[in-house]
Amino acid sequence: MSASYFGRNSSFAGLLTANTMLGSAMPMLIILGGLAGLTLAPTTALATLPASLQTLAGLLAAAPFSLLMGRFGRKTGFFLGGAFAIVGALIGTWALISGNFILLCVAHLALGAALACYQYFRFAAAEVVRSEWQPVAISLMLTSGLVAAFVGPQVFILAKDAFAPIPLAGAYAAIGMLSVIGLVPLAFVSIPTIKTRSRRTTGSRFAALSVLKQRPVRTAVGIGAISQGTMVFLMIPTPLAMIGCGFSEAIAGDVIRWHVVAMFAPSFFTGFLIKWFGTRRIAMTGLILLIMAAMGAVSGLSSVNFYGSLILLGVGWNFGFIGATTMLANVVSEDEKAVVQGLNDTIIALVSTLCAFVAGAIVAGFGWQVLAFVAVIILVVTICSVMFEKRQTVRQ
Structure with missing residues (x-):
């Protein structure tokens, strides 16, 4: 019963596919944060700064993304998150090519915001299924992390030397490509609009x-x-x-x-x-x-x-x-x-x-x-x- 129900739910399948592709950037960024920082940082002490800024961006972006989704819908929020990932990947690629450490930090800020947005896939999963299946939907949505844990590092290995002799630039470009591919299934997803009161004020x-x-x-x-x-x-x-x-x-x-x-x-x-x-x-x-x-x-x-x-x-x-x-x-x-x-x-x-x-x-x-x-x-x-x-x- 459960397998057939989720198999027939095209919106859930689209969300799961999109989350798997977009989430594959996360394990790649765990690897890239320190290595790219070490490559471009003016001192070794600053090597982990891009990764730290990525975490900070996630902290700052979580609430604004949720409010944006509450006003304009989940799909709009996910597309914006994917856009942040694409822009961050492009900036990261150019940072490695040009040897610019500041650009690398900016790239990880954008990528950190994107990862914060992807956290809301688990809530979206609960909104496209019947109430009795919500815990199963949330649980299954997190299985995408298992796939990403294997896909991400493998993509990193295959792509990191794509712009040789410039190291690691290809991995950032690969994140951009994965982000573009991951946004495609979202076009076919239908997510119910979160019902909120009209003309909601800041005070409310x-x-x-x-x-x-x-x-x-x-x-x-x-x-x-x-x-x-x-x-x-x-x-x-x-x-x-x-x-x-x-x-x-x-x-x-x-x-x-x-x-x-x-x-x-x-x-x-x-x-x-x-x-x-x-x-x-x-x-x-x-x-x-x-x-x-x-x-x-x-x-x-x-x-x-x-x-x-x-x-x-x-x-x-x-x-x-x-x-x-x-x-x-x-x-x-x-x-x-x-x-x-x-x-x-x-x-x-x-x-x-x-x-x-x-x-x-x-x-x-x-x-x-x-x-x-x-x-x-x-x-x-x-x-x-x-x-x-x-x-x-x-x-x-």
């Missing part, structure tokens, strides 16, 4: 933020932010920690590869688990898996510890993030979607950015196991807070 938009006073909304936003933040907190410094423990770059890369697989592979069935067991249970299971991942990291520095921890981290993120997204989709009204979803993704981006910077400082100053122990404390506090919120709701 801010008034809609009062929805965050509702416990279910706070819980959904909190679980989503902690799931994403914990994943970034432990994933970003993993290669550095492994190399510091004497492992090779190849083994560290393999651990990250299996972590990415664990992040997206469960999406094939997470939605069905939510239908069977409920959204809150799956989201809480995700938080518990994240605690197990952090405790595994605390318990030792062997390859088994790293592989086990990062795989559990990926699955825990999947359950927590999809569960939180489904919770938010279920408790927010049509009129509140644009504001609340934008604020949700802004909070998630802010938490992720802070975790990325703090994780590096903790690993450098105190070590991997201290970092993991901090993650355990944060997750325990989060679970206690969610349980307290539920108890207060039951009392009322």
Whole structure:
């Protein structure tokens, strides 16, 4: 029944195809951010600046994209996001050709804004299916990340020397081509317009933020932010920690590869688990898996510890993030979607950015196991807070 339903839903198929193609830029940019920066930066200390600006752009662009989609529709927002990616890819290509580091930073700002826009595909997926299939649609939409995790690096390998002897310029051009191809399926997608009140004033938009006073909304936003933040907190410094423990770059890369697989592979069935067991249970299971991942990291520095921890981290993120997204989709009204979803993704981006910077400082100053122990404390506090919120709701 489910397979035939999604097979007949051309809008969902178009969104999934577009998200897969457009999202393939993300793993390529993980590789390019540091390498291209190292190639053009005036000093080694500035090598990661393009990647940092990319993250900052995502933080700043999340809410404006949501508000734009609320006013003009999802398709308009996705086409604009794709346009940002194309422009950023062209600027990045020319930056490598001309050897201009400032242009490279501008390129990553545009590309970071595009990646922020693509985060709304998961909400769009829930809007093109019947309500009972929303958790499955959100879950299946994230399977595109699994395909992108394999497609992106392979495209990078094939395209990086296309403009030889200029290194890496071809990879940026490939991102532009993928973006153009990814926009084609969107032309055949029909997404219901988000219904909002006419002549909405700025004041009424801010008034809609009062929805965050509702416990279910706070819980959904909190679980989503902690799931994403914990994943970034432990994933970003993993290669550095492994190399510091004497492992090779190849083994560290393999651990990250299996972590990415664990992040997206469960999406094939997470939605069905939510239908069977409920959204809150799956989201809480995700938080518990994240605690197990952090405790595994605390318990030792062997390859088994790293592989086990990062795989559990990926699955825990999947359950927590999809569960939180489904919770938010279920408790927010049509009129509140644009504001609340934008604020949700802004909070998630802010938490992720802070975790990325703090994780590096903790690993450098105190070590991997201290970092993991901090993650355990944060997750325990989060679970206690969610349980307290539920108890207060039951009392009322």
